[in-house]
Amino acid sequence: MEQKNILLCVTGGIAVYKAVALTSKLTQAGFNVKVMMTDAAREFVQPLSFQVMSKNDVFYDTFDEKDSRVIAHIDLADWADLIIVAPATANTLAKLAHGFADNMVTTTLLATQAPVWLAPAMNVHMYQHPAVLRNIEQLHRDGYRFIEPSEGYLACGYVGKGRLEEPEKITALVTAHFANQEQAKVLLVSGQASLLAQTIASYFAQAKQPLTVVNNEPLAVAHPLVEEVTTSVEEMTPYVLAWQNEHPTGIVISADVTEDIMLPFAIIVKNLDGAKRILARIQEGGQ
Numbered sequence: 290m291e292q293k294n295i296l297l298c299v300t301g302g303i304a305v306y307k308a309v310a311l312t313s314k315l316t317q318a319g320f321n322v323k324v325m326m327t328d329a330a331r332e333f334v335q336p337l338s339f340q341v342m343s344k345n346d347v348f349y350d351t352f353d354e355k356d357s358r359v360i361a362h363i364d365l366a367d368w369a370d371l372i373i374v375a376p377a378t379a380n381t382l383a384k385l386a387h388g389f390a391d392n393m394v395t396t397t398l399l400a401t402q403a404p405v406w407l408a409p410a411m412n413v414h415m416y417q418h419p420a421v422l423r424n425i426e427q428l429h430r431d432g433y434r435f436i437e438p439s440e441g442y443l444a445c446g447y448v449g450k451g452r453l454e455e456p457e458k459i460t461a462l463v464t465a466h467f468a469n470q471e472q473a474k475v476l477l478v479s480g481q482a483s484l485l486a487q488t489i490a491s492y493f494a495q496a497k498q499p500l501t502v503v504n505n506e507p508l509a510v511a512h513p514l515v516e517e518v519t520t521s522v523e524e525m526t527p528y529v530l531a532w533q534n535e536h537p538t539g540i541v542i543s544a545d546v547t548e549d550i551m552l553p554f555a556i557i558v559k560n561l562d563g564a565k566r567i568l569a570r571i572q573e574g575g576q
């Protein structure tokens with residue numbers, strides 16, 4: 290596999306030390322890693338640690354233009370195949386949710402077209418604050434993927450949800466992302482057991498494309514490649530968000546969903562031709 294470029298944006302949380310380990314793990318896994326830091330992140334760890342681990346320059350000053358042929362933050366935004374913000378502070382999540390571009394990290398995040406994964410880490414009460422939850426919800430809607438914090442002992446002394454996910458786990462997710470292992474994972478959200486949902490499921494099964502279908506009544510498609518999850522309409526959005534978390538490169542398509550189901554990032558399929566086009570893209574290795 291061609292070497293992939295990962296831009297690791299490090300913001301100022303106590304878990305910055307874990308981002309050093311993450312840089313090392315990603316580099317060892319064969320990725321080309323560049324690190325960008327906020328001023329707050331530099332209060333915790335010197336850029337030198339990241340420079341040594343990544344074997345690349347570390348970036349933190351938007352106005353430090355080392356190469357006169359390019360604008361550094363645009364160049365890095367375009368260079369990255371994937372951007373990971375780890376740890377992602379409450380502050381940076383808030384800025385991103387509102388479109389701020391007041392430092393090199395936030396400016397680069399607005400300029401990139403690469404997928405961006407956010408790995409929040411903070412005190413459990415911060416993580417539960419309505420403003421933080423609102424920003425996270427907005428970022429979900431904007432198409433960001435989250436690496437959820439895990440539960441455990443937090444540096445602030447509390448035990449709860451807020452720990453940055455372990456570097457090994459993040460590295461495994463990144464490796465899976467690029468190995469296309471998850472490329473073929475497709476979730477069809479169908480509010481009801483409609484004829485369209487049934488036709489799509491049968492078509493995918495015939496084309497040997499595994500499919501998970503989430504709906505509120507079973508389809509009449511019994512096929513080993515079609516896994517059905519029956520749930521209430523209210524539970525559908527949380528189910529899809531959890532599925533996305535588990536399958537960061539998975540594809541969510543929706544047919545016949547009601548307004549109660551909020552899936553801003555799902556691909557809406559209106560007929561079988563739409564489903565055929567998606568399948569063709571998957572089989573070409575696109576998406």
Ligand SMILES: Cc1cc2nc3c(=O)[nH]c(=O)nc-3n(C[C@H](O)[C@H](O)[C@H](O)COP(=O)(O)O)c2cc1C
Binds near residue numbers: 300303381415
């Ligand atoms: C010791 C210490 C630990 C901190 N840990 C966190 C943290 O884990 N998560 C967080 O969101 N903010 C944390 N903060 C607060 C951030 O550093 C602060 O909000 C800062 O403005 C973040 O800036 P940035 O988002 O530009 O990096 C911590 C501050 C201190 C002094």
